[in-house]
Amino acid sequence: MFGRRFADLLATKFMVVMVALVVSIVLFVGIGLFLKSLPILGSHPLNELLFTTSWKPSKGEFGFLPFIMGTVWVTALAGAIAVPISLLTALYLAEYAPERVRATVKPMVDLLAGIPPVVYGVWGILALSAGGISIGFNVLAGGIVLAIMVIPVVTAIAEEVFRTVPKDVKEASLCVGATQWETAKHVVIRSSLAGVAAAIILGFSRAFGETMAVLMVVGNIARIPSSIFDAAYPLPALIANNYGEVMSVPLYDSALLFAALLLFVVILLFNVIARLVLLRVQRGVA
Amino acid sequence: MNRRKFEETFFKLLMLACLGTVVGSLVAIIAVIAWRGLPALDLAMVTQTPKGGFYLGKEGGILNAIVGSVYLGVGATAVAFVISLPVALYLQREYTRRAWLTGFIRLLLDVLWGIPSIVYGAFGFVVMLYFGMRVSLLGGILALALLEIPILTRSMDEVIRTVSSDLRDASYALGATRWETAIKVVIRQTLPGILTAVLLAFGRGIGDAASVLFTAGYTDRIPTSIFEPVASLPLAIFFQLGTPFPEVQDRAYASATILVALMLLISLSSRLLLKRLTKYVAK
Secondary structure, eight states: OHHHHHHHHHHHHHHHHHHHHHHHHHHHHHHHHHHHHHHHHHHSOHHHHHHOOOEEGGGTEEOOHHHHHHHHHHHHHHHHHHHHHHHHHHHIIIIISOHHHHHHHHHHHHHHHHSOHHHHHHHIIIIIISSSSOOOSSHHHHHHHHHHHHHHHHHHHHHHHHHTSOHHHHHHHHHTTOOHHHHIIIIIHHHTHHHHHHHHHHHHHHHHHOOHHHHHHSBOOOSOOSSTTSOBOOHHHHHHHHGGGOTTSTTHHHHHHHHHHHHHHHHHHHHHHHHHHHHHHHHHHO | OHHHHHHHHHHHHHHHHHHHHHHHHHHHHHHHHHHHHGGGOOHHHHHOOOOTTGGGTOSOOOHHHHHHHHHHHHHHHHHHHHHHHHHHHHTSTTTOOOHHHHHHHHHHHHHHHHSOHHHHHHHHHHHHHHTTOOSOHHHHHHHHHHHHHHHHHHHHHHHHHTSOHHHHHHHHHTTOOHHHHIIIIIHHHHHHHHHHHHHHHHHHHHHOOTTTTTTTOOOSSOOSSTTSOOOOHHHHHHHHHHSSOHHHHHHHHHHHHHHHHHHHHHHHHHHHHHHHHGGGSOO
């Protein structure tokens, strides 16, 4: 008897330790990156780092704006392409598709989600930049590749969410003479807004920090893009391209870790705000 | 009336077009990679390590990267599993009745999930510098484990949550402790789902390049201890593609084909496993 109780106690303690470990990972990453960013934060004011455009590490000029704008452009374009396609696909799979179609397409969506970033990058180079109609290395190429990476993530979650809408509610709508699309639009989408928002946010955070695939097709020129046909240089690509050879330039490594801190803080804010919005929405529905 | 019918048809066609785009993307990716990669693929690619001048187009293969990726993937998944399973169990109602606490842990896991792998890579490198470690298999495993923990925990959490409370209550009614119930009922019942989660995380681990870029390094040899640097398949693709030689770039496409084939294999086996194992699960 004692042995069994003891095993239970031991297991519980182990779980608590592991939970504490996982919780502290977030803290450690945040604090570690912040401490390492202190040198650059100490020598350059924050608004100079965030809002100037001159990037000359050897002269001590660290303006992150081109990289921030590069990230914004690529992520926004990917979102603009991926969100409508994902939602409509999910809606079709959940509401329209015969079981057979659904059973074939869902594994394909999962498969698409499992393809490694670097393969997306290789494909991007082959299909978008070197094909007959050359798009070149720019925001457009990055956005398209990123959109295809994000689509399976958003589609899979949105489909799950759409399927949780009770049949009664849908049938009630169909009964009063609404067409299938009207039911989808007014009933299914409306009652799963919170879940759809969560799916989109997850997709965005995936797109926002994606490194390899984007880095390979986006051109990597440190200038604020003015159209989707300009090259861009997103933050993750900046870190990946330069982190290996930063030791010779003072403050350079601190600057790159500051870029990592920026990514971390944005993801953190994104998730917290999303959680708050979801709570608000759920309270409104219930 | 006509307008409504038109709207119905229009959106149905639009949805079909979107579905086509998604399916088409998958087919296009696999087709393009295989079309460029298969011609360059030969037995030497998967059975030899790079010889001198490999990156100039001379002979050799990428066995170092394939084995390295398997080491990294297996190691990281094992580490992540040992941490994730207890956390996933702890999130169930037997352990924490305080809803705010589970909510908080799940929020943190979502944050961890969202953290880009390049940030884990950079963070891992900082930690390694702090402890005076050099790029190594161990460093790569730890950085990848960070990446895999949220994936594993959240997917196991979802699976474990589906176990009906009747089943657990029956176990408790017989006098089993929480730990016994977890091991003998909950885990056994969710084994297919747990294995799927593990394979999913393993796939993510094998495919990720950004987190191992600064932590695992790259080498032409197969490491013999966890303190040696290790090559990985995604980085092999990336570096070969970065050379100016067409022969080497062709090998990058061949390497990408190998990576995609590996992914297909993982996904297929997880599907088969799921099918086979769910036979024995109480509904």
